[in-house]
Amino acid sequence: MKVLGACPLDCPDACSWVVTVEDGVATGLRGNKEHPVTRGALCVKVNRYLEQVGAPDRLRYPMRRTGPKGSGRFERISWDDALDEIANRLTGIIDEFGGEAVWPFHGTGSLGYLQGMEGYPGRRLFNLLGASHHRPTICSVAGSAGVRYTLGTSGGMDPEDLAQSRLILLWGTNPLSSGHHVWKFIQDSGAYLVSIDPVRTKTSERCDEHLAPLPGTDAALALGLLHVIVARGAQDDAFIAEHTEGWPEFRDLIAEYTPERVAAITGLAVEQIVGLGERIARTRPTAIRASQGMQRHAGGGMALRVLACLPGVTGDWAIPGGGLHYSTSGHFRLDLAALVRDDLLPHPVRTLSMTKLGENLLETENPPVKALFVIGANPVGSNPDQRRVIEGLSREDLFTVVLEHFGTDTVDYADIVLPATMQPEHLDVLAGYGHLYLIWNEPAIEPPGECLSTTETFRRLARRLGLTEPALYDSDDELMRQLLTGHDLDRLRADGFLKVQPGPVPAGTLQFVSARAELAGHDPLPAYTPPADPGDGLVLISAASQYFLNTIFGSNPELRRRAGESRITLHPDDAAARGITDGAPVRVANARGSFDSIAEISDRVRPGVAATPKGRWAKFSGGATVNATIAERDADYGGGAVFHDNRVEVYPR
Known part of the structure; x- marks a missing residue:
């Protein structure tokens, strides 16, 4: 018997799956080939989901x-x-x-x-x-609030439309490790791909270009790119006149973010900023795909406000394959x-x-x-x-x-x-935040x-x-x-998924100057808010793991084996300054706490940045994980978390 279901985990893909049941036992799990986003494939983590369901250490009694x-x-x-x-x-x-x-x-x-x-x-x-x-x-609350201040909705472009893009900016997102189904549409596009990420990820290595700004400086970079676009007269004056408010004030702000100023903020070369700005200026449609990691800092909401403005300046919001995809939840x-x-x-x-x-x-x-x-x-x-x-x-x-x-x-x-x-044992329905489908989950087993x-x-x-x-x-x-x-519940239950009709984006007039933001006590203009961690040392990024999803699967023996020991990646210059060699045991610490790890020396991270995957359990990690170093401090909007606004020092041990 085949039973239609849905992956419930915190991932934009919200996969539709098919459970094979024999004599009341789930014997197989695969992605639903009929679903336009899942296309028959699950991820390396969820492929082992039935192991989780039947795991000997699963809790079965109060x-x-x-x-x-x-x-x-x-x-x-x-x-x-x-x-x-x-x-x-x-x-x-x-x-x-x-x-x-x-x-x-x-x-x-x-x-x-x-x-x-x-x-x-x-x-x-x-x-x-x-x-x-x-x-x-x-x-995702800070980024969602920021997008709403600009667009009037947190829903952005349909990710399936990425297949029509000619230039795609993968901004603070690593879909080949987390939420990989969007990659199919990116590949279908044949677009020029730019990864913007402080770490050279698996996704970065597949892109045509990689920019590695300092964490938390994304809004400044976006404003610098806009400076280049506007300086070349490449803004879409017709779209701006018909569909936006506050352009004169925003244009004046953009003028302040020269490539030289932005280079000093982001740690990028002036030539990189100018080169990408000119590419955006001449390429329609341009799409931006951002995910939640990039807004987990003091200015995270503001960063998404600025990113949502960029297609408003270029007019990409009016072109299929153009715009911003952050989350589809608002649809x-x-x-x-x-x-x-x-x-x-x-x-x-x-x-x-x-x-x-x-x-x-x-x-x-x-x-x-x-x-x-x-x-x-x-x-x-x-x-x-x-x-x-x-x-x-x-x-x-x-x-x-x-x-x-x-x-x-x-x-x-x-x-x-x-x-x-x-999930295979109860009734549920999900809405993906990386696509526009409701997904039905029918119970398959007791x-x-x-x-x-x-x-x-x-x-x-x-x-x-x-x-x-x-x-x-x-x-x-x-x-x-x-x-x-x-909604057609009977059709949803029979087919396993149902595409919803997205609302308009922007929802009304795009707000370069937001009265709603000002009423909430924020800057009415989408500007740049610098990182807030007052500490010294390295900025620590704790991004999604290839093998864990948040802390789910943190006890799975096979996935723990594949993940290996906890590792922190340091740039060779930063490691040398601290007397740390590749493979050496280290302690990562700040005033809040510390955790132990193994040093991995690589230029995959830029100088001044360290990186370690999240998702480990403290009981398997010497009693503490990366979150021991992270502050209970709010981002600018919505009380969002600041996991990537975190300075640490790394010591040999």
Whole structure:
């Protein structure tokens, strides 16, 4: 039997897949050949997904902690015992401290609308309890806000249109290691390819040209390219007059960013800036493909504002194959309000930022967080300032419930662990942020042991709490129909995917000067915001791994073997200045924390920059990972994370 499903992981590709089932056992998994983006291929990580589903160390039963927090010592208990303990603790906490002392912490372990972060599973229940709202700031929020200030929507060009481009700027993105399906459209285009990345990645090596600016200087580079374009009179005056606002002010700002000034900011040669600017000036259509990594710094939102302006100056927004692709999420018009039911809130509640977990858990007032539900997340491995996150999770007065598949670093700090279903075992629907397709996921097999879907877990908890609100007990089919109002659900279920009609981009008039940004306290002009880490040393980039997806697959033995030891790549000049040789053990440190690694000496990184992949678990890495060095500090827009605005020193050990 063949069952259509969808990869739930935090990747723009949101692949459609086909599960082969024999006698109730999933025996095969492949990409759906019929899906126009998946085209039958999965990635090196997801190819092993069925190994994850059947892994011997998968969590299959509820557990209660028996040792100190962090020890990872648990005993098996029944669902009745687990739900009784959770209900009793929640009731006591809410009676004493109020509902806002409860924090449902959703991560990106699943991007499903029923079982994952996109639909905030359990939010109906938490709303009725008056719990704090969770703000998912760890991934793309700064860039999405920046794009909206310019375009009026966070939806950009259809990535399939890249096949029509003649020049493609791959800006801070490495699709051959992360989200590789877009590469097919890039190859189909025959376009001249430019990689803009501080690291010479696998993707950079396949491009015609590579520019390696200093991390966090992307907005300055974009303004410098615009300076070259405008100086040559290559702006599209007709498009600007008909479709934009604020051009005179923006033009004056562009004039300030001469190639010489931008070279000093970015560390690039003047000739590189002028050469690329002239190429953009004479090439239509030009497309920019950017991804989330480049906006994880102090000026990340501003950088995406400027990138969204560039096709407005050249007129590429009006040409098929031109524009900016950052995320397609803004094109999916689903009834999220009907799914999450914020109308169930008894009163307004506070919002807690995902990337300030350590700070929020260590706050003792207003009220303190006393109950934490971790859903599809591994914050010990994924959040900034690992030391403070662990300190917060170690509080004996914090009641922590974790819904999980494996014994992650975060599970070790739980009071109660609840085993969750995996993607072939439950119903869900996804919307890719790297294409325009809704993807249906039909359950293919029964879950092992006593694993429950996230939706069913919260239905059972609501019943144990004695709550009578009917909306808390809607079935998954009912939830799906409420979410997909206006969409052909039956066709989606039969075919496995359905392309949505994108909205206009820009949505209205493109804003070179944004009144909305000014109203929010930001510069109305899209300018350059420099990096903010005050430390000395090297700028550390912690980009996506070839073998892990965030911290998912961090326990998979084969993928861990392929990934090898933790390595940090240093430029030969930086290594020599520190007396570090290739293969030497090193300690990477700043005032926030440190982690151990192995030095790899290579000119793949530019001088002044170090690089190490993210995704490792602390328990397999000497107790700390790269996130031990990263600050709980907000980017310019939306409270986004600053993983790449991080200075460290590297020492031999």
